[in-house]
Amino acid sequence: MSRPLWLGPGMLLLVAVAAAASDASCPAPCVCEGRMLDCSRRRLGRLPAAPMPEGITSLEISHNWLTLSNSSLVPELYSLQEVKMNYNELTAIPHLGEPTANITLLSLVHNKIAELNGDLLQQYLSLETLDLSSNLLTEIKSIFFPRIPLKHLNLSNNRITTLEVGSFDNLSGSLLVLKLNRNKISAIHPKSLKLPVLLHLELRRNRIQIVESLTFQGLDSLKSLKMQRNGINKLMDGAFFGLDNMEQLELEYNNVTDINKGWLYGLRALQQLYMSQNAVNRISPDAWEFCQNLLDLDLSYNQLNRLDDFAFVGLGSLEKLNLGDNRINHIAEGVFKGLANLATLDLRNNEISWAIEDSTEVFAGLSKLHTLILQGNKIKSITKKAFTGLDALQHLDLSNNGVMSLQDDAFAHIKLQEIILNTSNLLCDCQLKWFPQWLTASALQNTVNVSCAHPDWLLGRPLLSVDSGDFICDNFPKPQIKVHPETTVALKGMNVTLTCAASSSSDSPMSTAWRKDGEILYDSKVETFARFQKHGAELVEYTTVLHLFNVNFTDEGKYQCVITNHFGSNYSSKAKLTVNEMPSFLKTPMDLTIRTGAMARLECAAEGHPPPQIAWQKDGGTDFPAARERRMHVMPEDEVLFIVNVKIEDMGLYSCTAQNAAGSISTNVTLTVLETPSFIRPLEDRTVARGETAVLQCIAGGSPAPRLNWTKDDGPLMVTERHFFAAANQLLIIVDAGPEDAGKYTCSMSNTLGTERGHINLYVLSSPNCDSSQTIIGFEEDGWTTVGIVIIVVVCCVVGTSLVWVIVIYHMRRKSEDYSITNTGKCSSKQVYWLETSHKWQSF
Numbered sequence: 001m002s003r004p005l006w007l008g009p010g011m012l013l014l015v016a017v018a019a020a021a022s023d024a025s026c027p028a029p030c031v032c033e034g035r036m037l038d039c040s041r042r043r044l045g046r047l048p049a050a051p052m053p054e055g056i057t058s059l060e061i062s063h064n065w066l067t068l069s070n071s072s073l074v075p076e077l078y079s080l081q082e083v084k085m086n087y088n089e090l091t092a093i094p095h096l097g098e099p100t101a102n103i104t105l106l107s108l109v110h111n112k113i114a115e116l117n118g119d120l121l122q123q124y125l126s127l128e129t130l131d132l133s134s135n136l137l138t139e140i141k142s143i144f145f146p147r148i149p150l151k152h153l154n155l156s157n158n159r160i161t162t163l164e165v166g167s168f169d170n171l172s173g174s175l176l177v178l179k180l181n182r183n184k185i186s187a188i189h190p191k192s193l194k195l196p197v198l199l200h201l202e203l204r205r206n207r208i209q210i211v212e213s214l215t216f217q218g219l220d221s222l223k224s225l226k227m228q229r230n231g232i233n234k235l236m237d238g239a240f241f242g243l244d245n246m247e248q249l250e251l252e253y254n255n256v257t258d259i260n261k262g263w264l265y266g267l268r269a270l271q272q273l274y275m276s277q278n279a280v281n282r283i284s285p286d287a288w289e290f291c292q293n294l295l296d297l298d299l300s301y302n303q304l305n306r307l308d309d310f311a312f313v314g315l316g317s318l319e320k321l322n323l324g325d326n327r328i329n330h331i332a333e334g335v336f337k338g339l340a341n342l343a344t345l346d347l348r349n350n351e352i353s354w355a356i357e358d359s360t361e362v363f364a365g366l367s368k369l370h371t372l373i374l375q376g377n378k379i380k381s382i383t384k385k386a387f388t389g390l391d392a393l394q395h396l397d398l399s400n401n402g403v404m405s406l407q408d409d410a411f412a413h414i415k416l417q418e419i420i421l422n423t424s425n426l427l428c429d430c431q432l433k434w435f436p437q438w439l440t441a442s443a444l445q446n447t448v449n450v451s452c453a454h455p456d457w458l459l460g461r462p463l464l465s466v467d468s469g470d471f472i473c474d475n476f477p478k479p480q481i482k483v484h485p486e487t488t489v490a491l492k493g494m495n496v497t498l499t500c501a502a503s504s505s506s507d508s509p510m511s512t513a514w515r516k517d518g519e520i521l522y523d524s525k526v527e528t529f530a531r532f533q534k535h536g537a538e539l540v541e542y543t544t545v546l547h548l549f550n551v552n553f554t555d556e557g558k559y560q561c562v563i564t565n566h567f568g569s570n571y572s573s574k575a576k577l578t579v580n581e582m583p584s585f586l587k588t589p590m591d592l593t594i595r596t597g598a599m600a601r602l603e604c605a606a607e608g609h610p611p612p613q614i615a616w617q618k619d620g621g622t623d624f625p626a627a628r629e630r631r632m633h634v635m636p637e638d639e640v641l642f643i644v645n646v647k648i649e650d651m652g653l654y655s656c657t658a659q660n661a662a663g664s665i666s667t668n669v670t671l672t673v674l675e676t677p678s679f680i681r682p683l684e685d686r687t688v689a690r691g692e693t694a695v696l697q698c699i700a701g702g703s704p705a706p707r708l709n710w711t712k713d714d715g716p717l718m719v720t721e722r723h724f725f726a727a728a729n730q731l732l733i734i735v736d737a738g739p740e741d742a743g744k745y746t747c748s749m750s751n752t753l754g755t756e757r758g759h760i761n762l763y764v765l766s767s768p769n770c771d772s773s774q775t776i777i778g779f780e781e782d783g784w785t786t787v788g789i790v791i792i793v794v795v796c797c798v799v800g801t802s803l804v805w806v807i808v809i810y811h812m813r814r815k816s817e818d819y820s821i822t823n824t825g826k827c828s829s830k831q832v833y834w835l836e837t838s839h840k841w842q843s844f
Helices: 100-104 117-120 353-357 434-441
Strands: 013-015 032-033 037-039 058-060 072-074 082-084 105-107 130-131 153-154 177-179 200-202 223-225 246-250 272-274 296-298 320-322 343-344 371-373 395-397 418-427 448-454 480-483 488-491 496-504 511-516 525-534 538-548 559-563 569-571 574-588 592-595 599-601 607-608 613-616 632-634 640-643 651-660 663-679 687-691 692-696 702-705 707-712 723-726 731-734 743-751 752-767 788-791 809-812
Touching: 013 223, 353 569, 480 569, 488 496, 496 559, 496 574, 511 525, 511 538, 511 788, 538 559, 574 651, 599 663, 613 743, 663 743, 663 752, 687 692, 692 752, 702 743
Parallel strands: 013 072, 037 058, 058 082, 082 105, 105 130, 130 153, 153 177, 177 200, 200 223, 223 246, 246 272, 272 296, 296 320, 320 343, 343 371, 371 395, 395 418, 418 448, 488 574, 592 663, 687 752
Antiparallel strands: 032 037, 480 496, 496 538, 511 559, 525 538, 559 569, 559 574, 574 607, 599 640, 613 651, 632 640, 651 663, 663 702, 692 731, 707 743, 723 731, 743 752, 788 809
16 A cells, blocks of 8 residues: 655645545545536635545646645556645645546636746656746746646746747647736747647736747647737737748737737638737728638727728728727828628727718728617718628617708618617708608617707707607708819919809808818918898898919818807818929930930930820831831830831931920930941943943942042042032943943942942944944034934932932034034933932832
């Protein structure tokens, strides 16, 4: 038989019995309930020494005076599995003897344990739950926890300031729940929590002000993280990176100021995000890029004052959204359009009365919304289109608003099951006659508490007790808009005036406000005028004028006036102000001279409002040879026109035009293409009969146009009255060729880029078919001999589509009063030549 094990002063007797016996008696003063032995709250220093009942699996000894010095065991009690020793005087984890290996739950809450002994814990081979909350632990060391199958560990409400790196490594294969609430932890080292199977982590009420990047790396399976009341003011980018499976994040009661995708990076499985009671004042664009499975979002009790159109982009799965108790006074159009699955929207205690009063259809897109809470928003009137798009709405809370008027059929398109409305300010005129009838028909009269404030003779009367004939309109105390501001287009720097006027039958003071894109203008220049008129009844006409001086692009938007008196507010239509600016060039192209084959770069950029479009023309038209040949490139967002492999036909005048709604401007640039001289056609030798006309062709190409020079037999050409030059020296015409004209003729062409030479051999043959004597017609008796040689050289120079006859040469070899021309029909002295000025010869 084993002897009892003493653990310290003041004995603690723990009994584990292998089998239960129904007839065993409980030792006084303990109580037995099934398999539990309850000795709690007995002021015991030790357990009774009397025999223990068999089969006990749970021992409750909390709220006693037990210490380690007065604890002992009965080794035969092997069935013991759960031990609760809360609220005692223990200073260390007790050793329970042989039953220790079977214990699965050990609760030591509110003792005086300041340090853990890993060797003692090693003997708890079956331990799954260990609760050490409300002790005196100040740090967690890596030696504290041996490799045991612990699943639930509670270290809350200690004095822990430090988590040593690797402190939980031995529990990495088993730990599912870790609670570290109410400690003094100010930072968590990224490598201190390597618990790949951990599902739930609680860090509430610590002192963590900054969550660094990768803080929770290693918690691959984590489902929920609770960090309320830490004073967190900064969440670094990637603060929760690695938590790919986390579904719930609780950050209430901290000082987080903004929501952005940086610290939300990687939370693709997140379904619940609770951030109530923070200092959030901004939701960044694309904030929810990595949280598109979010179902429940709580941003209540923050400092949001506006909801921009991008505020909830990406939250198509969201079902519940709480924005209550913020400072929201601006809701952008379409902000909720992407929330097709939203079922509950809480906007209580904000400042969004205009959203309901102004018929903006702010809730469009919420086709599945069934609960809408709008209490405490200072709503005075409800328009017909206020709830457009809320076809599934069932519960509507409009309490604590002081509603004065509801337009006819404001709820006609929705089938409400509950409407909460309490107001004693109703304007009970003919426009409200429909409302009590609708309440009765919808069986909703028991959910409202409403009474009249006007007219005076119905003051205080419950709405449902007013006879339908008493709803009359003999005046209109609520302001009625008579003149709406008009849509305006202005140039930058101009002054703009917007006018709005309203009238009322009440002498209640009226006030005005101007709104731009839904937000009140506080620092604008406004003039107001009031006058009394009588049109059967006394009317007050009120005019408000908004002055905008030296308008700029930031003044663009939709303007609206709001006129209010004691009986409610009325909203004008929205006037759009567009501010334009004439285009002006930021970059203008420069004249460019470039060689063929290179790349031309023409730069042109302009600014204006709206941003101007850039267009190019060539020689006043849109025919670009380079474009046809796919050698021209203009990038959509570039400021440069590129022409690659430049050719002669690309040369010309290019115009860059910048145009927008305010006007257009243009600038010109000349592109000059340089080309070395070259022969457009190969030079060909010529053979003519004696007495014929020889034409030598040297068709030159190049840019600028080359100068041509002729030489003969490598020496100067002796020009006689029989030599003629045409088409800028490209034709050398020799009339009445003779043997002395035969030889080597050299054509030299040159421009700024270089010189090119070519040779033509001219052969002159004696002609057996052309007898010179046959060409003599006669002579006059005075001895004068007249020989007529008519040379007609017609050169066609095409500039665009024009043809010009360039040479008609008549030469009289000798003067005579009488002359004649002979033609044998075999030797013709008439030849015609066609030339295109683009340097491409058509025919000769």
